[in-house]
Amino acid sequence: MKKLSLLIVAVLVTITGALAQIHQPVKWSVAHKKLNKNEAIIYVKATIQSGWNIYSQNVADGGPIPTSFKFASSKDYTLNGKTTEPTAKTKYEEVFKMNVPYFTNEVMFQQKVKLTKGTATVKGTVEWQACDKSQCLPPDEYNFAVTVK
Numbered sequence: 001m002k003k004l005s006l007l008i009v010a011v012l013v014t015i016t017g018a019l020a021q022i023h024q025p026v027k028w029s030v031a032h033k034k035l036n037k038n039e040a041i042i043y044v045k046a047t048i049q050s051g052w053n054i055y056s057q058n059v060a061d062g063g064p065i066p067t068s069f070k071f072a073s074s075k076d077y078t079l080n081g082k083t084t085e086p087t088a089k090t091k092y093e094e095v096f097k098m099n100v101p102y103f104t105n106e107v108m109f110q111q112k113v114k115l116t117k118g119t120a121t122v123k124g125t126v127e128w129q130a131c132d133k134s135q136c137l138p139p140d141e142y143n144f145a146v147t148v149k
Helices: 003-017
Strands: 024-034 039-048 054-056 068-071 079-082 088-094 098-103 106-115 120-128 142-149
Touching: 003 098, 024 120, 024 142, 039 120, 039 142, 088 142, 106 120
Parallel strands: none
Antiparallel strands: 024 039, 039 106, 054 098, 068 120, 079 106, 088 098, 120 142
């Protein structure tokens, strides 16, 4: 009887652990393209699981948490303008009582940088919130670094 009880507990613990996995519907990657010896573009790509979305950087006050970028200060590079994004889809969100810009499937953000040396490691953080039709996950962050040579 003790063996059966231990087996049942082991199975329940295993099932509970599998169901308690943290859901991560967004995967991030970073790359770069050197334009010339003094300029480069940093690409930050979000691959979004089907049925989920993340929000644009350009969400009005009172809406969901927008995607935002923070780049580390460095003497090796300076930011050239703001982080850009493609045109977002827009839908009316009853919960916010406003039109909300969002992305599905994948989105590529771009940041131009001016290099003060030939090589620079560009570091930063992107903060975002992912939602599907029934839930929004808490805001999350992705720290990245890419070396431009």
